[in-house]
Amino acid sequence: MRHYKYLIIGNSAGGIGAAEAIRKTDKEGSMAIISDEEHHVYGRPLISYYLGDEIDYDKIFYRPFDFYDKKKIDAILGKKAVKVDFDRSIVTLDDAEEIEYEKLLLATGGTPFVPPIKGLDKYEHFSFITLDDSLKIRERLSRKKIETAIVLGGGLIGLKAAEALTMRGINVKVVELADRVLSPVLDEQASAIIQDVVESEGVEVITGHTFNEVVGNGGMANGVIMDTGVKIDCGLVIIAIGVRPRIDLVKDSPVKLNRGIVVNKHMETNIPNVYACGDCAEVYDFLSDNFRLTPLWPTAYVGGNIAGHNMAGNAKEYVWGTGMNAVDFFGFPVISAGYINPPEGQEMEVLTKIEPENMTYKKFLIQDNRIMGMIFVNEVDRAGVILGLMRDKVDVSSFKDDLLRIDFGAVHLPIKLREEINTAAV
Amino acid sequence: MRRVIAKEEVCIGCRLCEIWCQVQHSDTKDIIKAFKKEDKQAVPRVHVEEEGARSFGLQCRNCEEPYCVYSCISGAMYYDEETGTVQHDPEKCVGCWTCIMACHRGAILRDERGERVAAKCDMCTELEVPACVAHCPNEALILVEDDQEEETE
Numbered sequence: 001m002r003h004y005k006y007l008i009i010g011n012s013a014g015g016i017g018a019a020e021a022i023r024k025t026d027k028e029g030s031m032a033i034i035s036d037e038e039h040h041v042y043g044r045p046l047i048s049y050y051l052g053d054e055i056d057y058d059k060i061f062y063r064p065f066d067f068y069d070k071k072k073i074d075a076i077l078g079k080k081a082v083k084v085d086f087d088r089s090i091v092t093l094d095d096a097e098e099i100e101y102e103k104l105l106l107a108t109g110g111t112p113f114v115p116p117i118k119g120l121d122k123y124e125h126f127s128f129i130t131l132d133d134s135l136k137i138r139e140r141l142s143r144k145k146i147e148t149a150i151v152l153g154g155g156l157i158g159l160k161a162a163e164a165l166t167m168r169g170i171n172v173k174v175v176e177l178a179d180r181v182l183s184p185v186l187d188e189q190a191s192a193i194i195q196d197v198v199e200s201e202g203v204e205v206i207t208g209h210t211f212n213e214v215v216g217n218g219g220m221a222n223g224v225i226m227d228t229g230v231k232i233d234c235g236l237v238i239i240a241i242g243v244r245p246r247i248d249l250v251k252d253s254p255v256k257l258n259r260g261i262v263v264n265k266h267m268e269t270n271i272p273n274v275y276a277c278g279d280c281a282e283v284y285d286f287l288s289d290n291f292r293l294t295p296l297w298p299t300a301y302v303g304g305n306i307a308g309h310n311m312a313g314n315a316k317e318y319v320w321g322t323g324m325n326a327v328d329f330f331g332f333p334v335i336s337a338g339y340i341n342p343p344e345g346q347e348m349e350v351l352t353k354i355e356p357e358n359m360t361y362k363k364f365l366i367q368d369n370r371i372m373g374m375i376f377v378n379e380v381d382r383a384g385v386i387l388g389l390m391r392d393k394v395d396v397s398s399f400k401d402d403l404l405r406i407d408f409g410a411v412h413l414p415i416k417l418r419e420e421i422n423t424a425a426v
Numbered sequence: 427m428r429r430v431i432a433k434e435e436v437c438i439g440c441r442l443c444e445i446w447c448q449v450q451h452s453d454t455k456d457i458i459k460a461f462k463k464e465d466k467q468a469v470p471r472v473h474v475e476e477e478g479a480r481s482f483g484l485q486c487r488n489c490e491e492p493y494c495v496y497s498c499i500s501g502a503m504y505y506d507e508e509t510g511t512v513q514h515d516p517e518k519c520v521g522c523w524t525c526i527m528a529c530h531r532g533a534i535l536r537d538e539r540g541e542r543v544a545a546k547c548d549m550c551t552e553l554e555v556p557a558c559v560a561h562c563p564n565e566a567l568i569l570v571e572d573d574q575e576e577e578t579e
Contacts, residue, residue, distance in 0.1 A: 017496065045499040049520050059518060062501040298497035298524060305496060320493070326524040331542060335527045380523050381536065388530025409532040410484055411475035421531045422432040422482055 003100040004030045004074070006311055007091060009081045009249070010107030011035035012044055013297050014278030014304035016063065018105050021308025023071050029312070031073045034093070036080035039131050040065060045160075045297055047134035052164030060131065081108075086254055086271050103273050103311040106250065106261055107304055110243035110279035110295050119214035123221040125237040128161045137236070146170055146235035150224050154181035154205060156327055158240035159194075162203045163329055165236075173204040173232060175224075180207055185325045187340045189352070190377050193359055197332045243295050245280040258282055260293050265317040267307035275311060277303035286391055287322040287338050287372060294321055324387065326380070332359075335383040338390055339365050339373035348372060353404040362404055369397040382409045389413075427490075427510050428549050429570050430556055432482040437474075437566035439481035443558035444470040447485075450550060450557035469537045471547040472558045472567075483558060483567050485547035486533050488512055494546075497528035502544070509551040519543035 006022055008015045011033050019031060043062045049055045068075040076093070083092040084104070091099045112127035114120065126137050140146070149165045151158045154176030162172040174181070180191040181198070195205050211224035214237055223233045245260035255269050256262040261276040263269055265284050269276050277283065278300035282291045299321035306318040324337035342348035342365060349366040358378065364386065365373035371390045376383045385408070389396060394417065396403065402412040410421045445457070451468040452460035460468065472485035492512045495503045502518035503525050505511075514525075521542035525534050537545035550556035559567045 043500045297499050301496045324527060326522055326527040328522050333523050380526055382532035383527050384529040385532040387527060409475050411477045411480060
């Protein structure tokens with residue numbers, strides 16, 4: 001039976017973050033990464049860039065091809081972990097191989113949520129979270145000319161899919177049930193600007209509606225029936241409503257689950273020597289001081305990294321993350337983090353600056369002199385300085401008036417913070 | 427560990443660091459040609475932050491925990507083990523600006539001359555002393571190397 005000191009299930013941000021942290025202290029300890037995806041590790045958010053022909057295939061890969069060799073990692077790819085025996089410390093693969101571990105990381109990621117819409121069982125449709133999804137859609141586009149595509153979901157994944165298909169010369173209609181796009185990560189004002197941007201590039205955005213049925217012919221979709229009863233013709237259907245923790249592997253196991261796998265700040269589950277990170281786990285959020293799903297690439301990597309340090313014997317806490325998104329639509333950048341509107345029942349001071357002529361918008365939420373949320377539209381430089389202030393719970397009262405300045409940065413911070421920025425090696 | 431640090435108490439805001447950084451990252455590395463002849467002028471990777479009489483050059487401080495590397499979705503931002511520095515490969519960059527969100531110092535800039543990519547200080551690893559440090563007239567930018575944190579001329 002194969003035996004590894006470190007066994008990682010998941011070959012994406014979280015798994016790689018852990019592997020790289022482990023190798024900082026333990027250069028030799030045996031390590032393997034299991035994934036049901038056959039591919040060398042790739043930048044998951046790059047699947048839209050590849051679909052849109054914005055990057056070549058070889059650019060999608062996240063680390064050089066000699067990564068596993070150099071890091072002395074056995075890459076067990078194209079095999080699915082189907083069972084974990086936590087008493088015996090053994091993972092079973094779909095080909096029945098049993099692998100023994102000393103430390104286990106569950107970095108299984110997310111799975112696309114596909115609602116029970118009539119016709120989905122009969123007609124072809126696509127999710128959009130894996131490289132295989134991107135490859136399959138590309139293959140579909142190469143086989144038959146597609147005039148119109150329908151994307152269900154106006155969130156980050158849906159809009160990036162819409163952007164990519166637009167780049168390929170396809171008419172895209174985005175159907176979003178909420179009254180605006182990107183509603184979980186942007187406020188009304190910022191959503192409106194982004195909707196303007198994508199519409200000016202030719203994407204049709206239909207908010208406040210959904211479709212109830214996919215119709216087609218011979219297994220191929222050729223339209224959707226909207227909730228209004230109207231049929232929209234299309235040659236391609238993409239379902240991009242959202243992602244849920246992929247936790248089927250540990251569903252009927254002693255691992256404690258809530259919406260995702262429950263971990264502490266050390267990324268440990270309730271089972272000794274078993275850790276979890278990324279989209280499958282409920283991780284610490286410094287802003288709400290609580291544990292919740294944060295299915296984002298940077299938080300998955302950093303959470304995985306902390307898990308790796310702990311697996312290798314370096315006690316570290318994950319306190320870096322909160323909801324944070326940086327994204328670019330048709331060359332138009334947006335960054336947001338934390339609260340986008342004051343949560344119900346909470347008093348927050350709201351600072352905003354909007355310049356319609358430049359399509360720029362900035363917003364900060366402040367509570368007890370502490371920044372609780374930020375939105376940067378089109379003018380995103382130094383956004384990380386604000387996120388740093390949020391994370392460090394810095395009292396901003398002495399420079400609050402400067403926050404909205406276009407050049408706000410390190411120079412406007414109090415002397416102690418400036419010294420830290422200019423000299424320290426944090 | 428190679429790192430450039432700034433001393434605001436002696437910075438006079440002359441911006442020579444920006445100029446020499448741009449020269450160093452130009453095609454010709456010639457100050458006249460870099461500013462007068464080259465079609466696509468290089469973007470300086472150091473920026474003088476200024477507020478009233480206060481100023482300092484801000485560039486990558488080569489963080490021990492490089493969150494720009496950890497956050498990068500494409501692998502363009504990476505830690506180069508050979509030089510012990512955080513580096514950026516514009517060929518791999520897709521311009522999502524996650525690194526700008528991750529850098530709490532505000533040291534990463536956007537290069538939007540052609541492909542929209544991040545522009546970050548590379549610490550001039552091919553030079554003994556980075557261009558900005560070498561040309562700072564007031565020793566307001568200092569190179570520190572290794573863990574000794576010793577000042578180098």
